[in-house]
Amino acid sequence: MNVLLSPSLLGAGMLALALLPATSQAQAGGACERASSAAAARNACAVLDFQAADTAGTILYGDVMRALSAHERPALRKDQSAWSRERITGCKAAHARDEALDDWPARYHHCLQQATEARRAALMHWLQNGEAPPKQ
Template structure:
């Protein structure tokens, strides 16, 4: 059911999106872009999990969970001053999108080396 709700929200964000439009339309574009980046990352994460051996998977799972918590915390902190503004959803989702796209390199390292990238 949650997946269905997510698909509906994604379709709604895409339908309401108009780059350079009103604040609400720009916010919808940012939500849509984040949802696409997150979906792409989840597909890659699944591919990496399937490629790893059973003893490597727990470390990736823990790393991914920690990264997800950090991503949200960093974006909330970065956009805290803008929370009362009508464009806050755009700013917050743009931050999430940037963080999400950046995680791709870490997952690709796992795929190529079977371990977390060096810190």
């Protein structure tokens, strides 16, 4: 029996699979075991924690974009892109000396998670004021 799936149905199915609760697997094949002292377990948990924070941040960003007026959205889009690039380059630079360590992925993803969680305040400022927070 040949079954053809429409692109939208296929996309919806893939999204549903992606949103299912993660088992204990993360990228690089490690299992997240919070009680473990093994680097692979810490790495896997850090990846999962970052992914959860990143998903929450992406949802908030989408909510803010929908709440802003059409003329405010391009500025937020530009600000979000700049922040995303800075988050990655900042965390890579902060942990460049650690790359040879077994737990480098945990250190890097923890940095990404912290930056992502800190971004929430800026997004909330956008939501309330329709503009970027003042530079500090």
